[in-house]
Amino acid sequence: MTVLVTGGAGYIGSHMVWKLLDRNEQVVVIDDLSTGHAWAVPDGVAFVHADVADKSALDRIFSEHQIDAVFHFAGAIIVPESVEFPLKYYRENASKTGALIDHAIERRIAHFIYSSSAAVYGAPGMDPVTEAAPCAPESPYGTSKLVTEWMLRDVAAANPAFRYAALRYFNVAGADPDMRSGQSSRVSTHLIKIAAEAAVGKRDGVSIFGDDFPTPDGTCVRDYIHVSDLVEAHYQALVHLRAGGPSIIANCGYGSGYSVRQVIEAVKAVSGVDFEAIIGPRRPGDAAMIVADSTLARTVLNWSPQLDDLETIIRHALEWERRLAEQGPKTPSDQDSQVCPEN
């Protein structure tokens, strides 16, 4: 059987592709390259350059390959952008996923693994937060993820042969320990990526978005999870569904929180570079603290994280950032030269 990975040219999707290859799975990638890079798809993996809602591309993929599972990573992820352009987020994350699910049902695909987000909780009144916490997203991004979870729930109820796992990501960071992939986004908004860029001299410093939150040092606390552990949770979700396990919604985080200041200090310590960190205003929609209770993933999915260590996450993020800096920026024409309809 073959696994379809949407967004497989992106940060998390490309790590998933490597994980699946490591487990001897057959993989097809579909990606529109709006934020991903063709060079991030490993050589020899079938790659279709198309939108996830492109019916003819999906028809071709489902006809040419024996797909039994879809990993759906493609989507828009910038929270402040979602506040400014909400309809883009409903379209990219909710409507297009609806079209993809529709195709999956039509083709009798049994397993669907979805990239959800801790953003569905908003500002949870629970620490750590379990999946039973009420969902009250504070951004259109978070709402688009929640709406999609609801679509999956309702479609699975109407189609008993279709089962899904929605994994709620906490703060994903780091890079493949073997440096086969890493975070290569042209626009960075995530703290560890931004601090790593500052450490390698790609930017002058880091702004701390508010230091007056009700947390021990006044800066926001988050649960940072290594991307390789995250994709392992996805693989375990596939194993669970293939073994006949029921649909599941599960948090993916470690259960330990670090403040923005702690992360910045750790990046300075690991890199040995003392870059500037300036206190700025709060960013709209930031919750003071959000840390995962991941009991469900650990017990039901048998997820056993191997890289639960902030220093390791930062070391891998820095190593990848140094490599990107040495190679110089990859231009759009670099990507285009590597794109073919399917290779």
Ligand code: UDP
């Ligand atoms: N943050 C910051 N400066 C930055 C980027 C992020 O202070 O340049 C803070 C942000 O306000 C949040 C935390 O770092 O409290 C994590 O933000 P990120 O965007 O990485 O992930 P989020 O938790 O928003 O998904």
